[in-house]
Amino acid sequence: MKAPTVNANAPGEGGAVFDRAGGPAVHKIVVCGAQNITDVCNELTIAGVALQSADGKTQLDTLRRALQYRGARGLNTYEGTAAGYLRLATRVKELRKSWDIYTLSEDVVGPDGLLHKRVARYVLRGRRQDLHAPARSLLPEVRP
DSSP: OOOOOOOTTSTTOTTOOBOTTSSBOOOOEEEOOHHHHHHHHHHHHHTTOSOOOOOHHHHHHHHHHHHHHHGGGOEEHHHHHHTTOTTHHHHHHHHTTTEEEEEEEEEEEOTTSOEEEEEEEEEEEEEOSOSOHHHHHTSOOOOO
């Protein structure tokens, strides 16, 4: 009996999954347990960008500064909720009126130990450039 031949183009890679960019899809699972959340909250406090009040305007200003500080790491829904932001997606929607915020979707093992699919992670990219000059002049001054 003849042994099966191995495809030289993709040995052992049958059924590989590809993402939209054409490379292999990577399904990274983020562990967002109690220690991770505590670390994020402590980091925001030490950096001086922790939430100090539940007032809506304060939340918007502080969230923008927290996202600026976190850079490409951004904040996911669990981290934002633990940091004190009620309805993080709503706050992000309000910020999008004047800021460019990218939403990533990630699979997260939450503090409850369960796998949650497609949890949002928000990353601030900068001030929106599509605003007309008069509208841009109404935006609040950016403080570091």
